[in-house]
Amino acid sequence: MDDLQQLLLGFQVALTWQNVAFMIVGVLLGIVVGVLPGLGGPNGVAILLPLTFGMDPTSAIILLSSIYWGALFGGAITSVLFNIPGEAWSVATTFDGYPMAVQGRAAEALTAAFTASFIGALAGVLLITFVAPLVAKFALRFGPAEFFGVFFLTFCSFVGMGKENKAKIVASLSIGFLLAAVGLDTISGDLRMTFGQTELMKGFDFLVVVIGLFGVSEILLTIEEGLHFKGKRAAIDLKVVLKTWARLPAYWATLLRSSVVGMWMGVTPGGAIAASFMGYGLAKRFSRRRENFGKGEIEGVLAPETAAHAAGTSALLPMLALGIPGSATAAVLLGGLLIWGLQPGPLLFVEKKEFVWGLIASMYLGNVAGLLIVLATVPVFASIMRIPFALVAPIILIVCAIGAYTVEGSRFDIWLMLVFGFVGYVFKKIEYPLAPLVLALVLGDRAEDAFRQAILGSGGDLSVFFSNGLVSTLMILAVLLLFWGPITDLFGRVRGRRRLDPRLAE
Amino acid sequence: MSVDALPSAERGLSRRLVEIVVALALMGLAGLVLWDSYGRGAGWEGGPQNGYFPARVGWLLMIAAAFALISAVRARRREIFVTWEQLRQVARVFVPLLLFVLGVAYLGIYISSLLFMALFMLTVGSFRLWTVAAASVLVPLVIFWVFEIQFLVPLPKSPFVATLGF
Numbered sequence: 001m002d003d004l005q006q007l008l009l010g011f012q013v014a015l016t017w018q019n020v021a022f023m024i025v026g027v028l029l030g031i032v033v034g035v036l037p038g039l040g041g042p043n044g045v046a047i048l049l050p051l052t053f054g055m056d057p058t059s060a061i062i063l064l065s066s067i068y069w070g071a072l073f074g075g076a077i078t079s080v081l082f083n084i085p086g087e088a089w090s091v092a093t094t095f096d097g098y099p100m101a102v103q104g105r106a107a108e109a110l111t112a113a114f115t116a117s118f119i120g121a122l123a124g125v126l127l128i129t130f131v132a133p134l135v136a137k138f139a140l141r142f143g144p145a146e147f148f149g150v151f152f153l154t155f156c157s158f159v160g161m162g163k164e165n166k167a168k169i170v171a172s173l174s175i176g177f178l179l180a181a182v183g184l185d186t187i188s189g190d191l192r193m194t195f196g197q198t199e200l201m202k203g204f205d206f207l208v209v210v211i212g213l214f215g216v217s218e219i220l221l222t223i224e225e226g227l228h229f230k231g232k233r234a235a236i237d238l239k240v241v242l243k244t245w246a247r248l249p250a251y252w253a254t255l256l257r258s259s260v261v262g263m264w265m266g267v268t269p270g271g272a273i274a275a276s277f278m279g280y281g282l283a284k285r286f287s288r289r290r291e292n293f294g295k296g297e298i299e300g301v302l303a304p305e306t307a308a309h310a311a312g313t314s315a316l317l318p319m320l321a322l323g324i325p326g327s328a329t330a331a332v333l334l335g336g337l338l339i340w341g342l343q344p345g346p347l348l349f350v351e352k353k354e355f356v357w358g359l360i361a362s363m364y365l366g367n368v369a370g371l372l373i374v375l376a377t378v379p380v381f382a383s384i385m386r387i388p389f390a391l392v393a394p395i396i397l398i399v400c401a402i403g404a405y406t407v408e409g410s411r412f413d414i415w416l417m418l419v420f421g422f423v424g425y426v427f428k429k430i431e432y433p434l435a436p437l438v439l440a441l442v443l444g445d446r447a448e449d450a451f452r453q454a455i456l457g458s459g460g461d462l463s464v465f466f467s468n469g470l471v472s473t474l475m476i477l478a479v480l481l482l483f484w485g486p487i488t489d490l491f492g493r494v495r496g497r498r499r500l501d502p503r504l505a506e
Numbered sequence: 507m508s509v510d511a512l513p514s515a516e517r518g519l520s521r522r523l524v525e526i527v528v529a530l531a532l533m534g535l536a537g538l539v540l541w542d543s544y545g546r547g548a549g550w551e552g553g554p555q556n557g558y559f560p561a562r563v564g565w566l567l568m569i570a571a572a573f574a575l576i577s578a579v580r581a582r583r584r585e586i587f588v589t590w591e592q593l594r595q596v597a598r599v600f601v602p603l604l605l606f607v608l609g610v611a612y613l614g615i616y617i618s619s620l621l622f623m624a625l626f627m628l629t630v631g632s633f634r635l636w637t638v639a640a641a642s643v644l645v646p647l648v649i650f651w652v653f654e655i656q657f658l659v660p661l662p663k664s665p666f667v668a669t670l671g672f
Contacts, residue, residue, distance in 0.1 A: 050659070051657050051659065054657075054658075165574065165577065166573075167570045167571075167573035167574045167577065168570070168574055170566060170567075170569075170570035171532055171567055171570035171571050171574060174536075174563050174564075174566045174567035174570060175532070175535075175567065177559075177560075177563045178535075178539055178560060178563055178564065178567065181559065181560045181563075185556045187556065188555075188556040190546065190556050192542070192543075192546070192556060192557070192560060193538075193539060193542050193543075193560065195538075195542070216603070219599065220596050220599060220600065223595050223596060223598070223599045223630070224588065224592045224595055224596050225592075226595065388631055388633070389630075389631075390626065390627055390630040390631025390632075390633070391627060391631065391633070391641060393599065393626065393630070394602075394622055394623050394626035394627065394645075395623075395645060397603055397606070397622075397626075398606075398615075398619050398622065398623075398645065398649065401606070401607065401610065401615070402615065402649065402653065402661060405610075405615070405661065405662065406653075406659055406661075409660075411610060411611055411662055414607050414610055415607060417607075418603065418604065418607050421603075422600075425596075426524065426528060427528075429521075429524075429587060429588070430521065430524055430525050430528060430587070432528075448559045451559060452553070452554050452558070452559065455554060456553045456554065460550050460554070
């Protein structure tokens with residue numbers, strides 16, 4: 001009840017005309033970012049973050065999180081109309097969205113995608129509203145060992161749940177940690193891994209790394225594939241919207257299932273990408289019109305979009321309540337909070353109530369605004385894709401360079417951006433995942449501090465990580481997630497054998 | 507597109523080679539980290555020394571990269587990392603970008619942007635000259651308006667632009 005009151009107060013914060021304006025600007029920018037190649041959620045937020053340093057933190061985070069919502073919506077536009085996923089999480093949307101557009105049902109597919117996104121996001125926000133305060137309250141009891149346990153859990157689940165080669169995920173995580181450690185060590189005051197270079201003293205800023213890894217590399221990949229946009233046209237009118245909405249209740253089971261999958265995958269950092277594929281796969285398995293999937297089935301649009309948005313939104317829950325982001329974009333937002341002097345985590349709910357609830361309220365409003373804006377403006381954004389790439393690409397690259405420069409006003413950072421752009425290009429092509437690297441880079445210092453404080457308290461004895469029920473549970477869960485693949489294989493084999501047994505008995 | 511149909515376009519840099527080079531580079535990086543961390547002390551001295559954590563992560567990277575190296579060496583599939591034709595495309599973007607970043611150091615962001623836009627549009631696209639000219643002049647002006655005037659964020663400038671009073 002207390003929380004609901006807080007939420008009402010939050011709406012008062014979020015509903016000032018200024019914040020609503022930021023929300024609308026954010027959503028519009030976000031859709032642009034989602035539609036354009038080379039500008040994704042993490043990169044778009046990273047470029048704009050430095051511009052918000054002078055703003056009030058609440059307004060700033062409302063602006064930035066609205067960009068995130070916009071990017072989530074925008075990814076669907078290119079998937080349906082151009083068969084090009086604007087974001088990795090909308091890959092599954094192309095399976096049925098594009099066939100629908102080919103059949104001339106683009107408006108229906110887009111309406112379904114946006115509405116599903118909205119429903120998924122709403123599920124995620126509801127989860128945040130009711131669960132985040134509880135998690136935060138619970139986490140107030142955490143000491144350094146417990147916090148390290150949570151970090152460890154996050155990293156292990158990345159390794160265990162990731163689809164890429166495990167060695168590559170671990171390598172990517174390690175690189176992130178090492179990059180975070182470069183520069184001044186806050187505890188001892190010594191310089192680490194600078195090799196006498198003054199430029200390295202300030203360390204690697206995650207924003208610069210993100211802009212290079214996600215922005216510059218994406219442009220290089222896009223140019224390499226050779227762009228030939230052959231899009232379908234669509235304008236959405238009210239009749240199609242209402243007709244599509246009238247059909248939605250029939251798919252309640254799919255929507256609900258995808259929401260749950262998305263919420264789960266978002267909180268545990270499985271991520272929106274995995275969630276969208278899982279949502280699609282499950283819908284296909286349970287649907288009565290299974291054979292229609294891949295040929296333009298509306299359920300095949302609803303399922304991945306709901307799951308992707310539920311995951312994308314839920315990824316903010318651990319970020320707010322524990323200070324641990326569930327996705328790369330959430331990691332960038334978390335970095336922003338730190339820059340504004342807000343320490344995400346359980347104490348934020350106690351000390352900065354206004355900020356937290358203002359943000360949560362803005363999630364409701366931002367998604368409503370996002371749905372309306374995106375339905376109204378599809379033709380405009382679809383036409384962005386028709387601007388020649390040779391004109392858009394240099395502008396994006398200049399904006400990336402400015403974004404990297406403005407973080408600290410350092411020309412060296414533009415060089416770093418270029419280097420990480422190249423690294424990102426190579427890593428993406430040989431499937432080293434980038435999200436773990438960013439996550440470890442953002443969390444590295446805090447994970448290390450928690451680790452050092454914990455073992456300092458125990459005098460170097462690693463058993464501190466199994467000293468009480470709470471931290472032991474976290475560590476054991478972490479190890480279970482780490483070996484998730486082999487464990488499920490084992491279960492599958494045992495069950496498979498049981499299924500075989502009766503047949504053998506016959 | 508079968509390999510037989512396009513023999514020249516399908517040739518390129520082997521993915522296996524790239525994987526091996528990257529894994530070796532990462533092992534080198536890990537070695538550098540370990541050398542640096544143990545040099546400063548990665549043990550215990552009234553508490554964990556400041557190389558304690560990086561050294562352990564360094565070992566982790568070393569092991570992970572070694573695994574990646576082994577699986578790359580043992581890989582049987584012949585995949586192409588990037589065809590020469592694709593590499594040419596990428597170079598057409600990367601080289602102007604490199605010149606742009608180099609230019610920012612000497613000419614500031616505005617003049618470099620102007621040159622970069624023009625160079626990029628001429629080499630990658632096929633635009634009429636006046637389109638190129640308009641875009642190359644407009645983009646720096648818009649950037650100037652947004653950053654210097656609206657957000658009051660100073661960007662790197664050449665002495666020439668700086669004399670305009672900003």
